[in-house]
Amino acid sequence: MATKFQPRLGDYFRFVTQGTWQPRGTDYEINFGDIETSGATPNLTDIERYSREFAEKTLARSDTIQKDMTLSLTVMSLMREVAQMMWMDADGDLLTQAAVTAQTKTFSNLKVGRIYDLGHVNTSINSADDDGSVPVVFVEDVHYKHNSELGKVELIAIPASATKLVMEFDAAEIDAEDDIAVYGGMAGQGVFGTLRYYGVSDIGQNFKIEFWNVRIKPSGEISLQGGDDYGQVQLDVRVYADGTKPDKFRFFKVTELKN
Known part of the structure; x- marks a missing residue:
């Protein structure tokens, strides 16, 4: 059967990104390194009204009363900033010892x-x-x-x-x-800052995605003994609103990249 409209065969996409981390209170970003997987899950809580003005109760209205978002992040690169997330201590303490x-x-x-x-x-x-x-x-x-x-x-x-x-x-x-770092395991409630993704794919549209205010902590088990493959750190990211941003962009902002 003939198509009714011109097929859109040039709009496929494949998300490939580089991520950066900006610790809270700093003016610089750090390359996250090799990110194996990452995904975002929006969570909306609605109230609904089913009208009784019909023969059967009929959905008449929905209103969102709560919004939040979580991200998953699996990182293959273990630099000091990722270690801070894994051990939940971003104080930056260093080992000292008198001779x-x-x-x-x-x-x-x-x-x-x-x-x-x-x-x-x-x-x-x-x-x-x-x-x-x-x-x-x-x-x-x-x-x-x-x-x-x-x-x-x-x-x-x-x-x-x-x-x-x-x-x-x-x-x-x-x-x-x-410069020998020491960490207090679970000394904090996670690590806070700004998480950004920069699209680098050769297939389809790329974006810059900026999560202004997030908390990062380990997601479940912290592997203390590796298997037969490279190690990875699994992280849970909680997205908070940033009251200094315009209301529309209070959670995060997405900008198209042309190159």
Whole structure:
């Protein structure tokens, strides 16, 4: 059968976007990196009136009394800003540690396979023995493994007659220049800011989409052990109105892109 109208074969589309994040109170955006999937779900709550002026109750009117929106976001790139969303702490705290020299730590309950904590990080071992009148020496990589970054010692063998291990160590100073982030898990209620999408597809119309005021937090389980594929972070995004914007654009604004 012949078509009634000219077919529109040039209007197919495929949404492909790059996303950016602007933390609340800043004047810059950060590339979100590789976004696997993302979607937006508008939620409208209506009241309805079914008129009784007909033989059967008939829908006569609907009015929306509530609006909100949620977004889902699956990110394959784990930079510091995404880590803040995952751990729910955007305070930007950094690890600090005062340097120590010739500090000693004694471990009495010795057993092969146990891991002992020196109480500092970025450590270097000066000596390891049983502190006896004739010291029995513990040799690194023979009797113990030392992880400097963690400040941990794993016992892999115990010298004959040794009943305790006394370690003398130094620990390096750590300050803001070392730039080691620390997070308080669930310290906040999520991370707040502006989320933007920029269309980059070669198929169909592209848009710039700006969500002015959102909260981002983990969506369900946080994977702490990966499988056989690249890791991903699944995030839940709640969209709030921005009272500084014109009423029409209070939730978000969509602008066509020509290039």
